[in-house]
Amino acid sequence: MNEKVEIEIAKRRLTVEMEGLTPLQIMELARQVQNKLDEAASHNPNTVDTSKLAILAALEMAAELHQLRDAQAMDRDAVETKLSEFALALKSALSQAKR
Secondary structure: OOOOEEEEEOOEEEEEOOOOOOHHHHHHHHHHHHHHHHHHHHHOOOOOOHHHHHHHHHHHHHHHHHHHHHHHHHHHHHHHHHHHHHHHHHHHHHHHHOO
């Protein structure tokens, strides 16, 4: 069972529980969200609507997640290619050793 944690983001208190995360991890995520909100506010000083700032912060975090997933997919493809090359080289070396 998940533990409920009280957090504060944009001067709003929330009680949340998140599957598979510890209270410390949830508080760290809340801190990151607050940082993104602060960043969005600094880049958009004329926007006082916190819901608009929250959307901008969410978009920024979604973009970062997308970039990380793309990088992970590229890394996985590179590893698979190297493993295939290694398997072919090993197969070739074994077949030559049998001769």
